Amino acid sequence: MKYGAILKACRTRSDLSQEELAHRLHINQSDVSKYENGTKEPTISLFQAWLNNTQAQEVMVAYLYGLDGIAIMQQLIESLPTISTLGSLLLRFM
Numbered sequence: 001m002k003y004g005a006i007l008k009a010c011r012t013r014s015d016l017s018q019e020e021l022a023h024r025l026h027i028n029q030s031d032v033s034k035y036e037n038g039t040k041e042p043t044i045s046l047f048q049a050w051l052n053n054t055q056a057q058e059v060m061v062a063y064l065y066g067l068d069g070i071a072i073m074q075q076l077i078e079s080l081p082t083i084s085t086l087g088s089l090l091l092r093f094m
Contacts, residue, residue, distance in 0.1 A: 004038035006059060007050055011036070014054040024053045 011021050011032075018032040025032075025046065034040035035050075042050065051060050 002038060003042060003047070004036045007042070007047075008036040010051060010054040010056040010059060013056065016054065021050070021053060025049055 011018070016024075018029045018036075022029040022032045027046075031040065035042050035046075048060060051057050
């Protein structure tokens with residue numbers, strides 16, 4: 001699975017810059033870039049913190065539920081910033 005594209009989509013949907021997210025996660029901006037470009041793989045705890053800080057917890061549940069990266073990306077792109085419930089995400093794939 002390509003984590004970088006999903007992480008970037010979560011960040012941009014939350015209207016955060018790489019610098020803002022790096023500050024929230026207590027990491028360097030260059031690390032945010034590496035995660036988004038796929039040159040560095042996040043730990044599960046960083047992945048979870050990223051999703052919490054971008055208000056995209058449904059992405060973690062969708063991933064654990066077994067949805068593929070493309071389906072998650074399509075949902076992120078199509079969803080409005082106010083739609084963040086797990087139910088609305090999972091119902092679209094059932």
